[in-house]
Amino acid sequence: MFYFLSKAIDFIAMPLSIVFVLLLYSLFTQNRKRRKSTAITAFILLYLISNTFLVNTALNWWEPKPVNMNELDGQYDVGILLSGGLMDSNHPAEDHAVLGKRGDRVLQTYLLYKAGKIKKILITGSSSGELMLEGKGETRQAADLMVQWGVPPGDILFEEKARNTRENAMFSSIILRKRFPAGKYLLITSAFHMRRSAGCFAKVGIRTATFPADFYGGYYSLRLHDFLVPSPDAIAGFSMLWHEWIGNVVYKLVGYT
Secondary structure (H helix, E strand, O other): OHHHHHHHHHHHHOHHHHHHHHHHHHHHOOOHHHHHHHHHHHHHHHHHHOOHHHHHHHHHHHOOOOOOHHHOOOOEEEEEEEOOOOEOOOOOOOOOOOEOOOOHHHHHHHHHHHOOOEEEEEEEOOOOHHHHHOOOOHHHHHHHHHHHOOOOHHHEEEEOOOOOHHHHHHHHHHHHHHHOOOOOEEEEEEHHHHHHHHHHHHHOOOOOEEEEEOOOOOOOOOOHHHHHOOOHHHHHHHHHHHHHHHHHHHHHHOOOO
């Protein structure tokens, strides 16, 4: 129930959905004053979420800073890789892997393993039922790719029931307590998703160090067109960030973090 409710809230509360509703209201309302104020509100909101400077500033504030491998505290027994966008299931290739929009998580996990920072890799998350039955779920595809890069298959573990971050933590904790009861754990996920993820694992009693990947903010010189020219990339970035903010608030309200 929570899964479907969260998806509904996500759609209704997304920035472009709000803009669309405001514009629709301004078209059909008979009150001229309300029509004007609603249209202006929609315009201002659209400008704010399409402003590269503002969105980049928000991303830099929310995302944790990058972590250098040499800053990590020794070696970790398990690197916990959260799935979701790791592989591109919409454009599959028969003879090679295709990384998804969150594919940097896979690369960073592999680099951590090759650098000796993690001993084992636990990939957590479910895929569509059809892919799971075929043994081609996202976790398996990501694992196959890392095996091609040189990671021994025996060093990769799977948790393939989780449909959201809460379940990632719950189901992974069972495996970790059974296999590595006194282990050190390193959590690997996208930077924008790290706060909620770390909170979920802490809530189920699993203390982890964190290694953010897949960054969307950036530090660069200010440019005039970043203030003036609307950007579809900024809208996409803010929509992703807004989705995460909503998820973070909901998780706190229901006690998941």
